[in-house]
Amino acid sequence: MRVAVLGAGVVGVTTAYQLLKDGHEVVVVERNQGAADETSFGNAGMIAPGHAFAWASPKVPRILLKSLLDDTQAFRFRFRADRAFWSWTLRFLGECTNARARENTRRKFTLCAYSQTVLHETVAETDIEYERGAGGLLYFYRSQESLDRGVANRGILVERGLEQEVVDRDRAAELEPALAPVKERIAGGVYCHTDESGDCHIFTQALARKCAEMGAEMRYGTTVDRLEVDGDRVVKAVTDRGDVTADAFVLALGCQSPFLLRPHGVKLQVQPIKGYALTVPIDGRNNPPRIGGVDEDNLTAYTPMGDRLRVTAKAEFAGYDTSHQPRDFAKMLSVLRELFPDAGNYDKANHWAGLRPMTPEGTPILGRAKQSNLYLNTGQGHMGWTMSHGSARITADLIAGRTPAIALDGMTLN
Numbered sequence: 001m002r003v004a005v006l007g008a009g010v011v012g013v014t015t016a017y018q019l020l021k022d023g024h025e026v027v028v029v030e031r032n033q034g035a036a037d038e039t040s041f042g043n044a045g046m047i048a049p050g051h052a053f054a055w056a057s058p059k060v061p062r063i064l065l066k067s068l069l070d071d072t073q074a075f076r077f078r079f080r081a082d083r084a085f086w087s088w089t090l091r092f093l094g095e096c097t098n099a100r101a102r103e104n105t106r107r108k109f110t111l112c113a114y115s116q117t118v119l120h121e122t123v124a125e126t127d128i129e130y131e132r133g134a135g136g137l138l139y140f141y142r143s144q145e146s147l148d149r150g151v152a153n154r155g156i157l158v159e160r161g162l163e164q165e166v167v168d169r170d171r172a173a174e175l176e177p178a179l180a181p182v183k184e185r186i187a188g189g190v191y192c193h194t195d196e197s198g199d200c201h202i203f204t205q206a207l208a209r210k211c212a213e214m215g216a217e218m219r220y221g222t223t224v225d226r227l228e229v230d231g232d233r234v235v236k237a238v239t240d241r242g243d244v245t246a247d248a249f250v251l252a253l254g255c256q257s258p259f260l261l262r263p264h265g266v267k268l269q270v271q272p273i274k275g276y277a278l279t280v281p282i283d284g285r286n287n288p289p290r291i292g293g294v295d296e297d298n299l300t301a302y303t304p305m306g307d308r309l310r311v312t313a314k315a316e317f318a319g320y321d322t323s324h325q326p327r328d329f330a331k332m333l334s335v336l337r338e339l340f341p342d343a344g345n346y347d348k349a350n351h352w353a354g355l356r357p358m359t360p361e362g363t364p365i366l367g368r369a370k371q372s373n374l375y376l377n378t379g380q381g382h383m384g385w386t387m388s389h390g391s392a393r394i395t396a397d398l399i400a401g402r403t404p405a406i407a408l409d410g411m412t413l414n
């Protein structure tokens with residue numbers, strides 16, 4: 001079968017790879033000149049089933065309200081005159097109950113854990129090098145109160161099979177020697193030895209090259225303008241560089257995915273949630289972190305990636321704008337300087353902002369669209385690097401008529 005994959009972020013490229021393994025003829029259509037140049041470019045790099053919590057939870061509405069007055073909040077809400085945004089926001093608020101948060105977290109964890117096994121298979125098959133950090137991830141808390149609350153919340157992941165170690169500050173500093181000089185500032189944490197990290201951009205570009213070697217046609221610099229539909233089938237993707245025909249199409253356009261479906265009467269609930277990242281050179285500096293981690297009370301994540309340290313924070317409900325100002329990074333920089341004062345050359349940090357393609361539930365949208373040969377693979381939100389490999393395999397399974405390895409409840413258009 002000939003399959004057109006629309007979008008070459010980590011989701012599109014992993015999908016192309018799984019389709020090629022199934023023996024399909026694959027064409028990948030991407031508006032940029034290479035793979036992973038948008039959201040998949042600068043993420044925190046965490047492969048983190050141990051952090052698979054749904055963002056929509058009972059405490060979030062209050063934080064969003066507060067953020068209208070205080071723009072240092074980790075979650076920031078900005079008013080927008082956009083009907084799709086308000087429809088999404090109402091659905092997001094509807095997910096902010098204990099029961100919905102628990103269900104969404106369960107589903108996310110199942111997909112993340114499955115996806116990690118698929119990632120390991122892909123790495124074994126391709127030998128891709130991507131600054132992998134396989135030493136686990138450390139989630140730490142500043143106060144005993146937040147540690148106790150965090151450990152209690154994590155019960156839902158442990159019930160599903162997550163292996164974790166609750167650690168005091170001494171053990172945290174043993175696991176992460178870079179924290180030893182500041183260990184009095186933390187109460188303790190949770191160490192997930194099976195969580196890991198790596199550079200999503202390097203991985204996706206390498207996998208895209210592998211796909212080309214396996215025979216995929218990579219059409220870079222090509223923007224999909226619309227889908228042409230006949231009856232219940234998509235017949236072609238109309239692009240600025242000619243039509244792309246195929247037997248099946250996979251929509252993997254990240255935050256842009258809803259725009260192609262809207263003319264066909266489908267309101268895909270995916271909105272951009274902006275995040276910020278610093279990439280700091282650590283070459284030759286003192287005591288950089290050995291493993292990735294999250295300062296849970298400041299919602300700041302950091303990951304060593306070879307001779308760089310990636311740091312990310314913030315979730316802004318602010319539309320499709322990816323611009324950034326130095327003040328957007330001030331808080332995360334001060335957290336970083338406090339924790340790891342001499343770990344990197346902070347004056348030479350690279351600044352970046354990206355848009356997480358989020359659904360209200362935090363789980364992606366997979367499976368068929370209204371058209372019988374159009375498959376959705378989008379909405380992986382803040383965990384798309386973690387979830388992409390499993391989402392890709394599931395999409396390939398569905399196209400091949402196989403039953404996916406995990407249940408898709410709550411993850412399809414219906």
Ligand SMILES: Cc1cc2nc3c(=O)[nH]c(=O)nc-3n(C[C@H](O)[C@H](O)[C@H](O)COP(=O)(O)OP(=O)(O)OC[C@H]3O[C@@H](n4cnc5c(N)ncnc54)[C@H](O)[C@@H]3O)c2cc1C
Pocket residue numbers: 006007008009010011012029030031032035036037038039040041042043044045046047048222223224225252253254255256274275276277312313353354355356357378379380381382383384385386387
């Ligand atoms: C600050 C931050 C930190 C994050 N940290 C993590 C993390 O630690 N772990 C984790 O698992 N996830 C993380 N994520 C989330 C993860 O990065 C995303 O979920 C993932 O990159 C989404 O991949 P994607 O392929 O869906 O989207 P994208 O990477 O945006 O890919 C979509 C592609 O479609 C292309 N496209 C769009 N419209 C068109 C069109 N009309 N025609 C042709 N091409 C088009 C775009 O150019 C783009 O290349 C983070 C995200 C952010 C912003």
